[in-house]
Amino acid sequence: MNRGPILAPAGADGSPLFELPEELAIDTDIARRVIGEFIRAQLHQAGFERAVLGLSGGIDSALVAYLVAEAIGSERLHCVLLPYRASSPASRQDAEVVVAALGCSSELVDVTPMVDPFFGAPGVTGSGGDDVSALRRGNFTARMRMAVLYDRSVTWGGLVVGTGNKTESLIGYTTLFGDSACAFNPIGDLYKSQVRQLAAAIGVPEAVIRKAPSADLWPGQTDEGEAGFSYPELDRLLFWRIDKRRSIDEVVAMGFDPGFVARVDRMVAGAEFKRQVPPIAKLGPRTAGVDYLYPRRRPGSARG
Amino acid sequence: MVDSLRIALAQIAPTIGALDDNLARHHELIGAARDQGADLVVFPELGLTGYQLQDLSSEVAIRLDDPRLAALAAATRDLSAVVSFVEEAADHRLFIAAALLEDGEVRHVHRKLFLPTYGMFDERRFFAAGDRLRATPSRLGVGVGIGICEDFWHLPVAELLALDGAQILINVSSSPGRDLAATHEVGLGTATSWRTIMRAYAQLTTSFVIFVNRVGIDESIAFWGGSEVIAPNGETVFSAPLFDEGLFLTEIALADVRRERIALPLLRDERPELLARELARVIAERAGSALNLNAEPGAAEGPGGLP
Numbered sequence: 001m002n003r004g005p006i007l008a009p010a011g012a013d014g015s016p017l018f019e020l021p022e023e024l025a026i027d028t029d030i031a032r033r034v035i036g037e038f039i040r041a042q043l044h045q046a047g048f049e050r051a052v053l054g055l056s057g058g059i060d061s062a063l064v065a066y067l068v069a070e071a072i073g074s075e076r077l078h079c080v081l082l083p084y085r086a087s088s089p090a091s092r093q094d095a096e097v098v099v100a101a102l103g104c105s106s107e108l109v110d111v112t113p114m115v116d117p118f119f120g121a122p123g124v125t126g127s128g129g130d131d132v133s134a135l136r137r138g139n140f141t142a143r144m145r146m147a148v149l150y151d152r153s154v155t156w157g158g159l160v161v162g163t164g165n166k167t168e169s170l171i172g173y174t175t176l177f178g179d180s181a182c183a184f185n186p187i188g189d190l191y192k193s194q195v196r197q198l199a200a201a202i203g204v205p206e207a208v209i210r211k212a213p214s215a216d217l218w219p220g221q222t223d224e225g226e227a228g229f230s231y232p233e234l235d236r237l238l239f240w241r242i243d244k245r246r247s248i249d250e251v252v253a254m255g256f257d258p259g260f261v262a263r264v265d266r267m268v269a270g271a272e273f274k275r276q277v278p279p280i281a282k283l284g285p286r287t288a289g290v291d292y293l294y295p296r297r298r299p300g301s302a303r304g
Numbered sequence: 305m306v307d308s309l310r311i312a313l314a315q316i317a318p319t320i321g322a323l324d325d326n327l328a329r330h331h332e333l334i335g336a337a338r339d340q341g342a343d344l345v346v347f348p349e350l351g352l353t354g355y356q357l358q359d360l361s362s363e364v365a366i367r368l369d370d371p372r373l374a375a376l377a378a379a380t381r382d383l384s385a386v387v388s389f390v391e392e393a394a395d396h397r398l399f400i401a402a403a404l405l406e407d408g409e410v411r412h413v414h415r416k417l418f419l420p421t422y423g424m425f426d427e428r429r430f431f432a433a434g435d436r437l438r439a440t441p442s443r444l445g446v447g448v449g450i451g452i453c454e455d456f457w458h459l460p461v462a463e464l465l466a467l468d469g470a471q472i473l474i475n476v477s478s479s480p481g482r483d484l485a486a487t488h489e490v491g492l493g494t495a496t497s498w499r500t501i502m503r504a505y506a507q508l509t510t511s512f513v514i515f516v517n518r519v520g521i522d523e524s525i526a527f528w529g530g531s532e533v534i535a536p537n538g539e540t541v542f543s544a545p546l547f548d549e550g551l552f553l554t555e556i557a558l559a560d561v562r563r564e565r566i567a568l569p570l571l572r573d574e575r576p577e578l579l580a581r582e583l584a585r586v587i588a589e590r591a592g593s594a595l596n597l598n599a600e601p602g603a604a605e606g607p608g609g610l611p
Contacts, residue, residue, distance in 0.1 A: 026484040027491025033547050034481060034526040041521035293358040295523050298321045 009200045017209050018196040019232045024239055026194050028201035032070065035186045039071035042184040043159060047303030050158030054149050054179075055079040055098060055106070056216065057091030060187065061163040062098045062208050063199040067186050068161055070202065074104040078156045082145040085112040087216050094208050101205065105156075111144045138217045142178025150181075159183035167192040167231065170238050171264065172271025173215075173223065180274065191235040229260060237264055307559060309444060312337035312345040313531040313552045315544050317520025320354030323364050327352060327372055330387060333551050334379045340553055343444060344384040348476050348518035348531075349416075349453050350400060352389040355478035356522035361430045365392035368403075368413060377405040384411075384444055386516075388452065388476050390431075391415065397432035402450050402476050404440060412440035416452040417461065424480065424525075427454075437461065439468035446471035446558060449511075453477040456501060466509035467576055471561045473505060477517040481528030481546075490546065495530050507538035510564045510571055512556055519549050536564035 008020035043049060051068050055061045068077050079102075081095045092108075099106040118140060119126030126132035149160045162182030164174055166189050174180040187195055192213065199209050212222040213231065224230050237256055240246040241264075248265065252258050277289055286292045314333045318326045330347060337345035349355070353364040366373055366389055376387060384406045391401035391413070400416035415434025419427035439449040449465025449472070456462065456475045465473055483493025490496065498515065506513040512535060519529040531544040533554050542554035565571060588594035 023485070025486040027486045027488070030481075030491040030546070031484055034484075037519075037521055037526055037547060038524075045521075294360060295320055295356050295358055297523065298360055 008197070011206045011210065017200050017206065018193070019230075020193055020197055021232050021236045021239075024191055024193045024197075024235055026190075026197060028198050031190070031194075031198055032067070032202065035067050036071040038184075039068055039161070039186055043072065045297035045302060046159060046183070048157070048159050050076045050078065050156055051161045052078045052080065052149060052152050052156045052158040053161040053163055054082050054145050055095045056082070056163075057088075057094035057098075057208070058211075058213060058216070059199050059204065059208050060165050060195060062094070062204045063195055063202065064161055064163045064187055065098055065102060065104070066199070066202045066204055069102045069104060074102045076158070077102070077104040078152065078158060079104055079106040080149060080152055081106065081108045082111050082148060083108070084110075084115060084141050084217075086218050088214075088219065090211075091214075091216050094205070094211075097205055098208065101203075107152075109148050111141060111148065114144045114148075115141050134217060138215065139175045139178060141217070142175035146178050146181045153183075161186065162188060164188055165192050165195050166190055167235055167238060168223075169275060170242065170271065171227070171234070171267040172274050173227070174271075174274060176274050191239065192231040193235045233260075234264065237261065238268070241265070242268070307557060309343045309556050309558065310341050311514060311533060311542075311554050311556060312340065312342035313514070313516050313533070313542075313544055313554070314345055314347045314351070315516065315519055315529045315531045315548070315550055315552060316348065316351055317518060317527075317549050318348075318351050318354045320356060320522050321360045321364055323353060323366075323372075326354070327376065330376060331379055334376070334383065334385055336551055337385075337553075338383050340551075342383065342553060344386070344514075345551075346386045346474055346476060346514055346516040347388060348516050348527075349388045349402070349478040350390070351476070351518065352387060354522055355518070355527070356525060357390070358426075358430060361390055361398050362392070365390040365398050367392055367394075368410060373403070373410065377403075377410050378408050380405040381408050383407075384442060386450060386474055386476060393432075398430065399434055400427070400431055400452055401434075402452050402474075404442065404448060404450065406443045411442065412438070412448075412450070414438075414450040414452065416455060418454040418458050420454045420457075424482075425454075437464050437468075439465050439470035441469070442472075444472070446561070449473045451475045453479060456505065462505040462509050462511075463574070466511050466571055467574060470509075470511060471558070472512045472514060473509065474514045475502075475516070477515065478527055479517045480525040490530075492528060492546070495528060495546065498530070499532070502532060502534045503538045503540075506534040506536055508570060510536045510568055511561060512536060512541075519547050536561050537568075 008016040008018050011017045053064055055065055065079055079099055083092050116128045119132050153160050160182050162185030164180050165187055168174055214222045240251050248261055251261055280287055282290055334345055386402055386404055388402040391399045402414050403410050404412040417434045419431055419433050421428035439447045442448040447469035449470030451461050479494055481492050481494050488496045502513050502515050514533050516531045517529055518527045520527055528546050530546045533541040535541050544552045589596040
């Protein structure tokens with residue numbers, strides 16, 4: 001029984017909020033139900049009742065905040081705003097709008113005084129951050145935010161909820177042990193287009209859904225500007241290549257540019273290390289992840 | 305023989321590895337089913353242990369003479385129940401098993417025949433595959449055939465159970481929900497596939513099909529529930545909600561089996577002898593011990609030097 005194409009929802013001015021490729025449309029009611037069960041189960045099985053996450057002002061973390069609030073109640077959610085001096089003030093304002101809408105606990109931790117002194121510290125090249133590469137500074141900032149969130153995990157008594165989506169994970173647009181670090185991730189199997197669809201369904205503010213995705217490392221930076229392609233076309237390609245197992249020849253026959261396909265394939269393969277637990281040299285009779293295979297959550301695994 | 309049967313679908317969320325907790329839940333729901341006049345209560349695949357067990361499998365395994373299973377059977381006086389667990393055989397092979405408990409006894413045990421070991425599944429790594437398929441007589445008055453999840457993704461299972469005397473086919477499952485494409489019947493690809501299979505099996509075997517799928521979360525996986533009872537004409541008698549835990553009751557009329565089998569005598573017209581003959585030929589050809597007259601040009605030679 002085919003229910004026909006699902007269209008992107010319209011914003012206040014009547015225009016579509018975003019471009020939704022037809023094949024990526026999901027049933028948002030089912031997604032909210034599954035994710036809600038998932039969030040509650042992950043917390044319960046670990047012996048926690050609360051959650052903490054870093055709220056950037058972007059759509060991914062905003063969506064996760066809404067999903068967590070829907071699953072466990074906003075009073076159990078703590079959002080940490082973690083701006084760096086180069087972050088856009090508009091991002092912070094958007095994050096504050098989300099916090100106000102949800103009525104959850106929040107705090108602002110400016111990571112600038114943690115990040116900048118590192119560069120130029122004894123034995124560390126650079127000074128104050130401006131003369132080091134965007135890669136070093138971006139990675140260090142992401143990992144400092146991770147460190148703050150895991151500290152807040154202790155003080156708030158909640159698990160750190162991941163906010164990375166499937167698209168950025170597949171192409172490796174993440175910092176290992178930085179923004180990808182979490183106790184569990186409710187949206188890591190949703191492409192950016194699906195994140196947008198779910199965000200619209202759950203009521204994330206329109207301004208957050210409409211604005212161009214950005215790592216917010218320098219003024220004017222956007223994901224799509226940096227990568228040179230749009231999320232809808234990238235999501236479609238990843239969906240057909242990975243989820244639907246289409247070969248390179250098949251997706252090229254569908255109309256995808258061969259150079260684009262080759263480039264994305266390289267990015268996906270090159271980021272494999274970011275998606276997996278690091279390998280352990282096999283020496284003993286029973287090795288974690290190789291032939292010692294237990295579910296993460298089993299009798300006795302919850303916090304006492 | 306009773307004309308109308310009250311069926312209870314125990315769509316539960318087992319706790320992984322917590323055998324005692326899950327046993328207590330089974331006792332509680334068997335009691336609730338009896339209180340509500342149920343003739344049969346069906347629990348999902350591995351309802352006593354949880355699904356994603358990996359190396360926990362050997363730690364939660366029980367023998368068929370385990371007193372805990374006997375205690376569960378003892379709770380089924382004047383009632384039939386299907387429960388599922390990890391069975392450890394005398395030779396220490398581990399099976400995914402489902403037992404029909406009736407009138408205080410373990411009436412029948414089915415060991416899962418088909419162990420999915422592909423995609424997100426890794427069952428063959430941890431379990432042995434069963435090698436017997438039998439329908440069983442039941443206090444319900446008709447034969448019952450039990451399959452476990454993937455067993456029903458193989459065509460001969462339903463046919464054999466029906467030919468062996470089953471009028472009620474029971475499938476107990478731990479089916480992970482996935483593929484949320486909006487175009488699917490209920491927004492979930494897994495549910496669409498299962499519903500297609502259940503209706504086809506009910507119609508083609510002219511039998512009732514009872515499907516009980518668990519809910520809850522193991523690791524990354526959300527099990528989708530959606531337990532169902534399908535009539536011998538392929539129509540839906542009852543659909544439990546997706547993802548909600550609960551004990552759901554419905555009634556079936558056994559006269560529907562008779563009516564359908566007389567109107568549509570598919571089982572009468574089955575050709576098991578033809579099936580057996582052609583299967584014997586295919587088996588011999590695939591083993592390379594018989595000439596494959598239908599081999600495509602260029603097909604690899606079999607071990608016997610035959611094409």
